[in-house]
Amino acid sequence: MSHSLQKSRQDHANGECRDPKSRVTVVGSGSWGSVAAKLIASNALKLPSFHDEVRMWVFEEVLPNGEKLTNVINKTNENAKYLPGITLGRNVVADPDLENAVKEANMLVFVTPHQFMDGICKQLKGKISGEVEAISLVKGMEVKKEGPCLISSLISKELGINCCVLMGANIANEIAMEKFSEATVGYGGSRDIAEKWVQLFSTPYFMVTPVHDVEGVELCGTLKNIVAIATGFVDGLDMGNNTKAAIMRIGLREMKALSKLLFPSVKDSTFFESCGVADVITTCLGGRNRRVAEAFARSGGKRSFDELEAEMLKGQKLQGVLTAREVYETLDHRGWLEMFPLFSTVHQICIGRLKPDDIVHYRDHKSLISIDGPIHLRKSISSMM
Ligand SMILES: NC(=O)C1=CN([C@@H]2O[C@H](COP(=O)(O)OP(=O)(O)OC[C@H]3O[C@@H](n4cnc5c(N)ncnc54)[C@H](O)[C@@H]3O)[C@@H](O)[C@H]2O)C=CC1
Ligand SMILES: O=C(CO)COP(=O)(O)O
Numbered sequence: 001m002s003h004s005l006q007k008s009r010q011d012h013a014n015g016e017c018r019d020p021k022s023r024v025t026v027v028g029s030g031s032w033g034s035v036a037a038k039l040i041a042s043n044a045l046k047l048p049s050f051h052d053e054v055r056m057w058v059f060e061e062v063l064p065n066g067e068k069l070t071n072v073i074n075k076t077n078e079n080a081k082y083l084p085g086i087t088l089g090r091n092v093v094a095d096p097d098l099e100n101a102v103k104e105a106n107m108l109v110f111v112t113p114h115q116f117m118d119g120i121c122k123q124l125k126g127k128i129s130g131e132v133e134a135i136s137l138v139k140g141m142e143v144k145k146e147g148p149c150l151i152s153s154l155i156s157k158e159l160g161i162n163c164c165v166l167m168g169a170n171i172a173n174e175i176a177m178e179k180f181s182e183a184t185v186g187y188g189g190s191r192d193i194a195e196k197w198v199q200l201f202s203t204p205y206f207m208v209t210p211v212h213d214v215e216g217v218e219l220c221g222t223l224k225n226i227v228a229i230a231t232g233f234v235d236g237l238d239m240g241n242n243t244k245a246a247i248m249r250i251g252l253r254e255m256k257a258l259s260k261l262l263f264p265s266v267k268d269s270t271f272f273e274s275c276g277v278a279d280v281i282t283t284c285l286g287g288r289n290r291r292v293a294e295a296f297a298r299s300g301g302k303r304s305f306d307e308l309e310a311e312m313l314k315g316q317k318l319q320g321v322l323t324a325r326e327v328y329e330t331l332d333h334r335g336w337l338e339m340f341p342l343f344s345t346v347h348q349i350c351i352g353r354l355k356p357d358d359i360v361h362y363r364d365h366k367s368l369i370s371i372d373g374p375i376h377l378r379k380s381i382s383s384m385m
Contacts, residue, residue, distance in 0.1 A: 025105035028112035034083035041089030060096035113317035114140025121158035167221030168274035169282035184275035186217025216270035225320035227251030231284040232293020289320035297356035
């Protein structure tokens with residue numbers, strides 16, 4: 001550890017008055033988690049209001065050469081498994097111990113696949129104290145008995161801290177190579193804290209805009225993964241660009257309608273931010289959900305998503321298949337299935353109840369005449385928009 005890093009830790013340990021500098025921990029170290037750590041690390045070195053060191057919690061695993069991933073990251077400054085070939089920054093310190101990784105931080109960045117967030121929050125419950133702020137980069141949601149729960153709400157409720165979100169058209173590998181992109185910070189409380197997150201993430205190649213609509217921003221990031229699965233089916237069936245564009249449009253419309261039904265405060269303008277239409281486009285063109293769904297359709301639905309995910313993504317995780325199931329459960333529970341034909345159909349294809357080409361041909365006895373839905377459905381959705 002460098003002298004300045006040692007000194008800043010010592011200052012923190014000795015400090016009797018409140019530390020004027022913020023200390024950041026990134027909880028998660030997959031491909032996006034590692035890129036987030038790289039962005040933050042470059043800014044932490046430049047900005048006087050942040051400590052240099054950025055901790056990154058790593059879900060420990062042993063690599064094929066027998067070395068622990070954490071040791072490799074700390075030795076080489078690269079995440080050899082999830083982001084090979086990219087230097088994270090000398091001030092990123094990988095830590096396999098979750099509680100240790102967060103204990104000194106007052107700014108927590110959560111960025112793991114959404115299915116692990118419940119367990120992470122349970123482990124951290126009661127362990128976070130003082131003035132701590134959080135941000136979630138996690139695209140997904142939990143479905144609890146009482147209904148859907150956004151990951152930012154899960155973090156807030158379980159850990160008793162405020163939580164913003166950062167979503168956007170952000171394919172990790174492209175940002176790792178410092179290609180220009182935009183992102184959206186969604187916030188519900190104070191604008192000041194949103195500005196602090198914007199400052200921490202922004203670089204000349206990563207332009208971040210704050211939006212006062214935490215639920216809208218998070219639901220965009222969550223629901224677009226279902227649309228990406230649908231466009232993967234279209235690609236796997238070689239249906240062409242017009243069909244793909246139609247699916248993206250219908251998907252965006254269902255995203256907006258469901259977001260507004262769940263949270264009437266969600267703003268129309270949010271869907272025109274990076275987290276909305278731009279993320280739909282990038283994920284439907286170049287994301288992992290699209291790619292694996294294409295392979296699923298090419299296999300005629302014979303190979304399972306689990307098998308394809310393991311084979312094609314090598315440890316990285318899909319979010320869209322789980323989210324389609326979670327959304328289906330929510331729609332079913334509330335009697336809204338007919339209002340969301342695209343979301344409902346994607347789940348039923350994923351579980352083998354329908355065939356991949358039903359993404360455009362699915363008709364059920366009650367309602368669907370085309371992918372756009374019958375007139376009464378079009379009316380019911382347009383009345384929500
Ligand atoms: N990769 C991308 O391009 C982007 C990803 N996101 C979102 O970021 C979130 C995190 O995704 P990535 O960083 O891409 O991860 P990833 O899919 O690249 O990697 C999977 C991660 O899960 C970890 N993991 C495996 N088992 C675990 C367990 N039991 N408990 C906790 N962690 C475990 C692995 O160690 C690894 O860090 C997701 O919600 C994703 O949708 C958002 C924008 C871009
Ligand atoms: O969220 C993403 C881009 O913004 C990444 O999407 P995938 O998980 O489909 O790769």
